[in-house]
Amino acid sequence: MTPLDELTARTEDMVRDTLDLCLVESPSHDLGRLAEAVEQAAELGTRLLGRTPQLIEEQGRPALYWEPARGGVLLLGHLDTVWPVGTLARWPKPLRTSTTISCPGVFDMKAGIVHGLYAMAALGAPPGCGMLLTTDEEIGSPTSRPLIEKTAGRAAAVLVLEASADGALKSGRKGVSQYAVRISGRAVHAGLEPEKGVNALMELTAQVGAVAAFGSGGLTVTPTLATAGTTANTVPAEACFHVDARATTRAEQDVLHTRMTALSPVLPGARVTVEGGPNRPPMESDQAAHLLDLARATARHLALGSIRAVHVGGASDGNFTAGIGIPTLDGLGAVGAYAHAEGEYAVIAELPRRAALVAGLIARLLPPAG
Structure with a gap:
C-alpha cells in the first residue's frame, strides 16, 4: 500500500474530524470559543500523533505547539476564522455532500489543519516535524507574531497549511x-x-x-x-x-x-x-524555490499530477517566517473555494491527496532516521 493509498483509506476519518473541528465556531475576537477550538484540536492531535502539544497563552490568547527537533520542519496554521458565532446555525444544510464539506472555516483553514495532522501521523509522528496553531491570523497576528517568528527560527523549513483555490501552491505573497x-x-x-x-x-x-x-x-x-x-x-x-x-x-x-x-x-x-x-513583510518567490522543487518531485512520485505555483496578493503567517529568512512554502492546505465568503467549501477527494503531498514533502526534508 502506498502512502496515498493509506491516507485515502482514512478519508472518512478526515471528513469526520474536519466537521468536528468546524462545529466549534472560532471567530478571532472570541477568546472563549477559541479556547474550545484549541482544546478540540489538541485532543485530535494527541490522538493522531501520540504527543501532547504545549498550550501557549499570550495576553489571554491561546496557541498550540507540537515542538519539532531543532532544524526540523514546522507546519503552520491558524484556528481562528472570520465568521461570527451563529453563522453555523444559518449555514445551508447538509454540511457534507458526497464531494464536499461546506461550513464556516472549513476552507480557511480547518480542513488543512486536519490533513496536516494526518500527514504527520502517516509518517509515524517523527520528532523532526511539529506544528504551530495560532488564533489571531485573521486579524493580522498582533499577538502571535513573536511566537511564530521564534518557533520558525528553530526550523529548517516551514510548510503553511493555508488553502488553495485550485491546488496551486503559493510560492510568493505580497x-x-x-x-x-x-x-x-x-x-x-x-x-x-x-x-x-x-x-x-x-x-x-x-x-x-x-x-x-x-x-x-x-x-x-x-x-x-x-x-x-x-x-x-x-x-x-x-x-x-x-x-x-x-x-x-x-x-x-x-x-x-x-x-x-x-x-x-x-x-x-x-x-x-x-x-x-x-x-x-513580502514572502518573496526565490526563498521558496527549493521547497517548490521538492513538492513537485513529491507530486510526481505519488502520481498526484503537476503542481502549479502562484504569487498572490493575500498575506498569511508565512510572510513572517519567510521574512526572517526561513524557507517557506504556502498553500498546502485544503483545495476548495470561497474563502471568507458564503458557501466556502473543501473538496473531500483532495484531503488524502494533500495529506500525502505534505507527508511526502516532510519526508524529503527530514534527515534519514538513524
Missing part, C-alpha cells in the same frame, strides 16, 4: 502595509463664513489622490475606508482615510513607507498625521 491618514482642519458654519474654515474633507480628497498614485507595477496602494465631518452644515474639521498597500518586495514596501510618512498638507492651516506601517 507584503501588507496598513495606514490611517488623519486630517485636522478648522470647523465653521458652512453657510455663513465657509472661507474662514479649513475643510478637512477637501484636504482628504487631495491626499487620497496623491496616495493612490503611489501604486505602480506590482505595488498596489488602495484607499479604503473614509470618514469626514460631523454635520451637513459645518465645514469638517476632522477627516480620516485608511490605506491598504501590497508590495512584492521589501524594498518596494520600504519606499512606500517613506513616502507615506512624508505626506504633507495641501491646504493652508490643515494638518496631516500618518499612523501605521508594514504589517507583514
